[in-house]
Amino acid sequence: MRPVPEYDPRAWLLKALRETAPAMESLLWDLDDSVLDRPPGDGEWSCRELAAHMAAMERRYVERLERIVRMDEPRIAAFDSDSIPDEPFGERHAPRDEGVFDLVDEFLALRRQSVYLLSSLDGGDWERRGIHPYLGPMTVTQAAREMNEHDLAHLWQLRRICDRLAPAPAQAL
DSSP states (O other), X not given: OOOOOOOOHHHHHHHHHHHHHHHHHHHHTTSOGGGTTOOSSTTOOOHHHHHHHHHHHHXXXXXXXXHXXXXXXXXXXXXXXXXXXXXXXXXXXXXGGSOHHHHHHHHHHHHHHHHHHXXXXXXXXXXXXXXXXXXXXXXXXXXXXXXXXXXHHHHHHHHHHHXXXXXXXXXXX
């Protein structure tokens, strides 16, 4: 019998963070362009808005991680991920100015930057802290877990949207 490999929570976290953009892309791949801007319900985001939100949030996460890693207990900005759906569009462009896969590619490029930074850290660096205005001290580990939780919430949301918008499979006669 082979021995069970030792559990490495950082390796699993990095793996999860690396897999988010490809998971988003696979969910969106078979959708028709005509449904990408259609919100599934009142007050819900369309697929394109969700992809833009993920890219906007990743810019904030990269900035947060870089500040914590490069400075001694820096003040880090507070941001509420649920309050940012329209903000990235006002900052740069309207959501329909870019294709959804361009937005996923932007998210992927930013995520690679985050994962590269996290992969370069040794054990002690994962415990470096920034000071959040409401939560107090926040370690790199806590920031990375927050990123993963944000990913999981929106991947679940995207899966539900795609399931509602995808065409029904053809039935055999």
